[in-house]
Amino acid sequence: MPNAIExxxxxxxxxxxxxEDIHLDLPRGSILGLVGENGAGKSTLIKLTLKAINxxxxxxxxxxxxxxxxxxxxxxxxxxxxLDEAYYPEVLTAQQLEKVMxxxxxxxxxxxxxxxxxxxxxxxxxxxxxxxxxxxxxxxxAVALSHDPKLLLLDEATSGLDPMIRDEMLDLFNExxxxxxxxILISSxxxxxxxxxxxxxxxxxxxxxxxxxxxxxxxxxxxxVKIGRQDLEALDPExxxxxxxxxYGVEALVYRDLIPSTFATEHTSLEDIIxxxxxxxxxx
Numbered sequence: 001m002p003n004a005i006e007x008x009x010x011x012x013x014x015x016x017x018x019x020e021d022i023h024l025d026l027p028r029g030s031i032l033g034l035v036g037e038n039g040a041g042k043s044t045l046i047k048l049t050l051k052a053i054n055x056x057x058x059x060x061x062x063x064x065x066x067x068x069x070x071x072x073x074x075x076x077x078x079x080x081x082x083l084d085e086a087y088y089p090e091v092l093t094a095q096q097l098e099k100v101m102x103x104x105x106x107x108x109x110x111x112x113x114x115x116x117x118x119x120x121x122x123x124x125x126x127x128x129x130x131x132x133x134x135x136x137x138x139x140x141x142a143v144a145l146s147h148d149p150k151l152l153l154l155d156e157a158t159s160g161l162d163p164m165i166r167d168e169m170l171d172l173f174n175e176x177x178x179x180x181x182x183x184i185l186i187s188s189x190x191x192x193x194x195x196x197x198x199x200x201x202x203x204x205x206x207x208x209x210x211x212x213x214x215x216x217x218x219x220x221x222x223x224x225v226k227i228g229r230q231d232l233e234a235l236d237p238e239x240x241x242x243x244x245x246x247x248y249g250v251e252a253l254v255y256r257d258l259i260p261s262t263f264a265t266e267h268t269s270l271e272d273i274i275x276x277x278x279x280x281x282x283x284x
Contacts (some may be wrong), residue, residue, distance in 0.1 A: 032186070222268060226252075
């Protein structure tokens with residue numbers, strides 16, 4: 001089965017910023033988490049995938065269609081999008097918005113939309129400007145899911161939400177990808193959310209993709225150890241992926257298969273790995 005997204009050699013430059021030579025695949029039926037600091041290029045990458053902005057070079061295929069294909073507009077109807085802010089007319093209610101969306105999407109599913117409004121406990125007659133942030137993001141997700149999408153692109157969709165609402169949305173993402181032709185690309189600052197739901201992790205740092213691989217393999221590949229400076233000096237430099245030196249010793253991110261078996265490893269989370277690699281880079 002073709003990948004949901006295939007990106008090869010993608011480049012985009014702005015004054016003072018370069019998204020450089022991005023290679024990334026999202027297998028169908030999977031969730032890929034895109035993580036990186038503010039300004040790393042996550043939103044730029046998602047906009048390029050949507051053809052909301054033009055790339056300088058490289059190729060992008062979405063649902064087996066190239067961005068330059070004449071029928072890419074039709075393909076975009078199969079992509080549900082939720083950005084970090086929901087941009088709907090402030091005077092519309094959820095019910096009025098449904099009528100607008102019915103004209104926007106040829107495969108709009110009114111029944112599905114109504115079911116999501118009930119599931120998310122969203123008021124049908126309240127104006128959008130009076131929605132809380134959590135309600136706005138739920139409404140955006142209801143819209144994204146109600147035109148039979150095969151792919152969801154979510155840019156910081158859970159940012160600023162309380163933990164209960166985030167968990168509710170993460171459960172829905174897992175539910176969506178139970179169908180093997182459904183896929184999600186989600187960017188987030190909240191690495192613990194990505195660790196809960198993602199099959200793959202892509203790490204953008206200063207416009208460069210430092211890694212893109214299976215989440216479980218990352219956790220198996222790296223370990224955190226606490227060692228003295230003498231042990232650090234004796235360690236094979238190839239085993240070291242990152243380090244933090246403190247008053248009483250060193251906390252290091254290492255490649256598990258390159259350290260002596262006598263080293264005691266700490267519990268290692270995805271967030272640990274990302275934080276270390278952001279400071280020290282990655283060899284993959």
